Amino acid sequence: EPEVTQTPSHQVTQMGQEVILRCVPISNHLYFYWYRQILGQKVEFLVSFYNNEISEKSEIFDDQFSVERPDGSNFTLKIRSTKLEDSAMYFCASSEWGADQPQHFGDGTRLSIL
Amino acid sequence: GESVGLHLPTLSVQEGDNSIINCAYSNSASDYFIWYKQESGKGPQFIIDIRSNMDKRQGQRVTVLLNKTVKHLSLQIAATQPGDSAVYFCAETLAAAGNKLTFGGGTRVLVKP
Numbered sequence: 001e002p003e004v005t006q007t008p009s010h011q012v013t014q015m016g017q018e019v020i021l022r023c024v025p026i027s028n029h030l031y032f033y034w035y036r037q038i039l040g041q042k043v044e045f046l047v048s049f050y051n052n053e054i055s056e057k058s059e060i061f062d063d064q065f066s067v068e069r070p071d072g073s074n075f076t077l078k079i080r081s082t083k084l085e086d087s088a089m090y091f092c093a094s095s096e097w098g099a100d101q102p103q104h105f106g107d108g109t110r111l112s113i114l
Numbered sequence: 115g116e117s118v119g120l121h122l123p124t125l126s127v128q129e130g131d132n133s134i135i136n137c138a139y140s141n142s143a144s145d146y147f148i149w150y151k152q153e154s155g156k157g158p159q160f161i162i163d164i165r166s167n168m169d170k171r172q173g174q175r176v177t178v179l180l181n182k183t184v185k186h187l188s189l190q191i192a193a194t195q196p197g198d199s200a201v202y203f204c205a206e207t208l209a210a211a212g213n214k215l216t217f218g219g220g221t222r223v224l225v226k227p
Contacts, residue, residue, distance in 0.1 A: 045215060099145075
């Protein structure tokens with residue numbers, strides 16, 4: 001069964017450094033998403049992406065965050081200057097279409113900011 | 115990938131019994147709902163979905179019920195197995211809002227042998 005893959009599984013970064021989280025969505029999917037889950041809290045939406053554009057973003061997704069689909073297979077989340085509060089699990093998801101389609105998630109990247 | 119909430123509600127179920135997990139969703143305009151299962155160290159795994167024009171949908175060993183009047187969603191698991199032990203999340207979405215999922219807080223299911 002096709003799946004969403006994320007790398008690395010764990011990223012440790014110094015505060016203030018840039019970090020790039022990588023995702024390979026399911027190959028025939030057209031919609032891509034990033035979510036995060038701070039330990040002990042709910043999964044929170046960050047951003048949705050379709051046709052090389054951001055469709056929707058949350059308040060969390062400020063100027064420090066950006067997303068990119070650099071080629072036909074990868075989807076990346078960049079945090080320019082990390083803060084301690086960015087420590088969380090970051091999940092990538094994709095769906096075949098947009099509305100009324102299940103989003104399929106990767107196993108996440110645990111980001112630890114020191 | 116675990117949701118290790120100190121205040122996560124827990125449902126303890128005997129193996130072979132049926133489980134019912136409940137969820138109250140927040141937005142009366144939401145038009146699509148999904149149940150996810152999350153095992154330790156993994157991402158949310160799709161279980162079953164339901165659209166707002168339905169009130170019941172069945173899958174393999176699972177049934178989702180939607181009550182829009184009281185904004186309530188439930189997941190029924192038949193003949194619960196040890197492999198069903200996980201945290202279960204409901205999620206709601208609205209197509210007009212970029213398909214972003216809003217997740218509930220989760221319920222931990224523990225299956226006793």
